[in-house]
Amino acid sequence: MNAEDGGHRKYIMVQLAEKTDEKSDSYRSGFKNICEIGQERIRKASKKILEDNKENIDIGNLDIGFRVFKLDDSNMTNVFYSVDDYSQDLLSNLESNIKSDRNDLDLLFGCLLEWGLPLSLPYNSEVIEGCTVHNYNNGDLVACFNENIPDSVIKYIAKQQPLRAVFRDSSFANSPSKINVGEIFKSLASDTRVKVI
Numbered sequence: 001m002n003a004e005d006g007g008h009r010k011y012i013m014v015q016l017a018e019k020t021d022e023k024s025d026s027y028r029s030g031f032k033n034i035c036e037i038g039q040e041r042i043r044k045a046s047k048k049i050l051e052d053n054k055e056n057i058d059i060g061n062l063d064i065g066f067r068v069f070k071l072d073d074s075n076m077t078n079v080f081y082s083v084d085d086y087s088q089d090l091l092s093n094l095e096s097n098i099k100s101d102r103n104d105l106d107l108l109f110g111c112l113l114e115w116g117l118p119l120s121l122p123y124n125s126e127v128i129e130g131c132t133v134h135n136y137n138n139g140d141l142v143a144c145f146n147e148n149i150p151d152s153v154i155k156y157i158a159k160q161q162p163l164r165a166v167f168r169d170s171s172f173a174n175s176p177s178k179i180n181v182g183e184i185f186k187s188l189a190s191d192t193r194v195k196v197i
Contacts, residue, residue, distance in 0.1 A: 003053045003062065010120055013038065017070075035068070042066055067119065075102045075110045076197070097169060098197070104145045107197065108134050111143060111166050128153050139163060148173050154181050158188035165194045172196075 002009055018034045020027040031037045046064035053062075077099050098107065104125075112119060121137035131146040131153045142162040144153065149171045157165055165185065172178040178196065185194050 003049050013042075039066075039068060069109070069119065072106075075099055075106055104132060104134065104143075107145050107166075107168065108136065108141075108143050111141060111164075111195070111197070112136065115141065115164065117141065128156050133157060135160070135162075141166065143167070144171065147171060151180065151184065154184050155188065158185050158192065161189040162192055165189075165192050167194075167196050169196055 001007055015035050015038050020031050020033060026037055049064060076097055109119060117140060121140065123134065123136050125132050125134045129150060129152060131144050131149055133153070134143045139160055139162040141164040142157050142160060143166040144157060145168045147170045149167065167181070172181065182194065185192050
């Protein structure tokens, strides 16, 4: 419909990850659940829309992309223990407050949800001095989750003057480095809300 009338409709599709029957053609084709079938159908429909409308629409401005999200629990580790549960061995588990199986995009989209930002806006990332800097909707939120981020990368982010900037606790070598980040943003982007997860 958007291709026909130039509209900007968006939609959210929800599907349980129901397993495909092992005797089905879908399973033999490599689709282990209905979600995977849905993703492939969307890809094929997008390709067909492009093929059928080459002359009628501005292909460069047509958004045929989609994002797939999976419901999960928090990115943060559970650090609430009763006094009896504490032991010397537990200290190594408290080195990071983020679950070990989470990646940058998990953290980024977790922050978007926490701040109430729509999940459908444009996003890009770039590597600056070996650190991946994520930019969501041209500065609504800029994040870097690398460890020991150099001040030059912090300054690069601050000069963009994003509305929000997010780092992880291990992004800083020590407490003075973390305090220095606040000072960098005060001088280069005083209106940016800085958060450390």
